[in-house]
Amino acid sequence: MHRKDIFWSHIKEHRLAYVMGFALLSISSVLQLLIPWLLGRFTDSLQVGGLTYDQAVRYAVWMIAVGAGIAFFRSTSRIYLFRLSRQLEMRVRGDLFVHWEKLSSQYFNNQRIGDLMSHAISDVGVIREVTMQGYFNVMEAVFLIVVSVIAMVSSVNPWLTLVTMLPLPLLSIIAYRFNKRIMQQSTDMQAAISDLTSRVQEFTAGIRVVKAFIQEKPERELFTKDNQRAVDMNRRFVKSNSLFGALSSGIVGFSFLVSVVMGGIMVLQNIITLGEFVAFNTYLSLLMGPIENLGKVVNQLQRGKASEQRLLEIFNTQPDIVDDEMASPDIQDLEGGIEIRNLSFSYPEATRPSLHNISLKVPKGSSLAIVGRVGSGKSTLVHLLVRLYNPPKGSVFIDGHDIHEIPLRTLRGQIGIVPQDQFLFSSTIRDNIGFDPKPYSDEQVEEAAKVAQVYDNIVEFPNQFDTALGERGISLSGGQRQRVSIARAIIKKPAVLIFDDSLSAVDTITEDRILEGLKSVMNKRTTIIIGHRISSVQHADQIVVMDEGRIVERGNHDQLLALNGIYADMHHKQLLDQEAERQDGHEKGSIPSRLLQGGAGA
Numbered sequence: 001m002h003r004k005d006i007f008w009s010h011i012k013e014h015r016l017a018y019v020m021g022f023a024l025l026s027i028s029s030v031l032q033l034l035i036p037w038l039l040g041r042f043t044d045s046l047q048v049g050g051l052t053y054d055q056a057v058r059y060a061v062w063m064i065a066v067g068a069g070i071a072f073f074r075s076t077s078r079i080y081l082f083r084l085s086r087q088l089e090m091r092v093r094g095d096l097f098v099h100w101e102k103l104s105s106q107y108f109n110n111q112r113i114g115d116l117m118s119h120a121i122s123d124v125g126v127i128r129e130v131t132m133q134g135y136f137n138v139m140e141a142v143f144l145i146v147v148s149v150i151a152m153v154s155s156v157n158p159w160l161t162l163v164t165m166l167p168l169p170l171l172s173i174i175a176y177r178f179n180k181r182i183m184q185q186s187t188d189m190q191a192a193i194s195d196l197t198s199r200v201q202e203f204t205a206g207i208r209v210v211k212a213f214i215q216e217k218p219e220r221e222l223f224t225k226d227n228q229r230a231v232d233m234n235r236r237f238v239k240s241n242s243l244f245g246a247l248s249s250g251i252v253g254f255s256f257l258v259s260v261v262m263g264g265i266m267v268l269q270n271i272i273t274l275g276e277f278v279a280f281n282t283y284l285s286l287l288m289g290p291i292e293n294l295g296k297v298v299n300q301l302q303r304g305k306a307s308e309q310r311l312l313e314i315f316n317t318q319p320d321i322v323d324d325e326m327a328s329p330d331i332q333d334l335e336g337g338i339e340i341r342n343l344s345f346s347y348p349e350a351t352r353p354s355l356h357n358i359s360l361k362v363p364k365g366s367s368l369a370i371v372g373r374v375g376s377g378k379s380t381l382v383h384l385l386v387r388l389y390n391p392p393k394g395s396v397f398i399d400g401h402d403i404h405e406i407p408l409r410t411l412r413g414q415i416g417i418v419p420q421d422q423f424l425f426s427s428t429i430r431d432n433i434g435f436d437p438k439p440y441s442d443e444q445v446e447e448a449a450k451v452a453q454v455y456d457n458i459v460e461f462p463n464q465f466d467t468a469l470g471e472r473g474i475s476l477s478g479g480q481r482q483r484v485s486i487a488r489a490i491i492k493k494p495a496v497l498i499f500d501d502s503l504s505a506v507d508t509i510t511e512d513r514i515l516e517g518l519k520s521v522m523n524k525r526t527t528i529i530i531g532h533r534i535s536s537v538q539h540a541d542q543i544v545v546m547d548e549g550r551i552v553e554r555g556n557h558d559q560l561l562a563l564n565g566i567y568a569d570m571h572h573k574q575l576l577d578q579e580a581e582r583q584d585g586h587e588k589g590s591i592p593s594r595l596l597q598g599g600a601g602a
Contacts, residue, residue, distance in 0.1 A: 024077035040279030085132035104321040114198025123307035130304030141290035183302040192230040324404040334414040336495035336526030337364040343395040369537030372546035416489035418502035430465040448491035454483035
């Protein structure tokens, strides 16, 4: 659904609330206009010498009463309208997060984290400021200007009002001239903030690499450059904003000067009374603040328009991975039989296909292993199985259903995947293992940890399963992160289990224990294992070897060794590496080097 605006849709939805806020503000503005009238009457009474003590007290009481009324209705209207702006802020930020959840991983591949953070915080904050201060100032200024001018014309002198107001239309001309400049500078300022946020996020995420390569000084220089650019963009915006404000104040001040000179002459000529002169200038002083605020509102509206356009660009980005029209809500469970027919696939930004004419059949409950060089298309294949990218229709089937017929919730709920990057959330170990809409008991979490061979490590922590992890699980070793990811996948008891090179960070002994523990989980469950170690895949029912997006060999372990091809070559090289490790271990004290390395993976 195409979204056309953010501001007006919110105002339309809450129009009655805005009308009530405007009504309260109008009462406050009307009460403000009583102040000049009371001052005028007081001055005239004082000038003719007819002011008594009781009248003076009465005027004072009226002033206090009017002031209290202004304070009450003005503060109430601000609370009323400002609450609406906070509701809009919460709503837009919530809608933005929900929309991001709908977008595919391809969208995030092309976005910087700093830009996304800037949209969610800075741009949404600008939207709030516009609806909070901008609309409030516009309402107050428009009402005060209209009512004050009517009062000045009717109760003082129309010609004096006309001459005094003549310079004010220049504000519209100045606002028009500054319009595009302020909007462009606001866009540049937000972009500079995004760059600075991205720089900080990248630095903090890669702090270990920065320190390991002694790159503190270059990183500091890059940060200083982005920081200075953000300051420069902000200075340009402030400069334009200040110039606009100064010109607006100058025009208002000139109107005040005209009022004093012309009004003084008219008092001397007895055209108006001294009280009317005082009232007129008090009316004008009431207008100075709102008129100057209109200048600020112009800037706020331009910033708001720029932020709104950036947010609308996100909202109008349509997710490319959604439930297909042919998706059947009746498909609630999967058994795990997979068939791939003549599958070819290219990434949107790629110049050549990543997969060429792939055909596979994996019966339910069986295991498939995929091996091959880096970049051969192994991970791409499993990404298509969970529709992180869309495969062509008629190419991927599960339980005889085209994958496009299966609702995404069912498909991803019935497939457990252990990805390469082992991403963990900044929460407890328990929350990371039980990361699923369905709640799990402590016993289920512990059992999954035992199968993944990470239970013994977890119970050594002071808080055990309630241990809080750092960002991306950085407080765990690489092997521990992988095993927690494995536990997170197997606790779901899905119909299909996918291990995407998920044993690379553990030593071979731990790998053997994990594979042994997984036997009970993999029993009667379709399993796909992507790996580089032959030891990880050799017991699979079916093994395929991929190279440059094609299946070049297939069979079981013994059949592939007999082919004496790529698989056999990988097997022989790994045997030689293991023999070299054993020889090296004997030379260092008869301790196998893989055991020496086991601590890192454990």
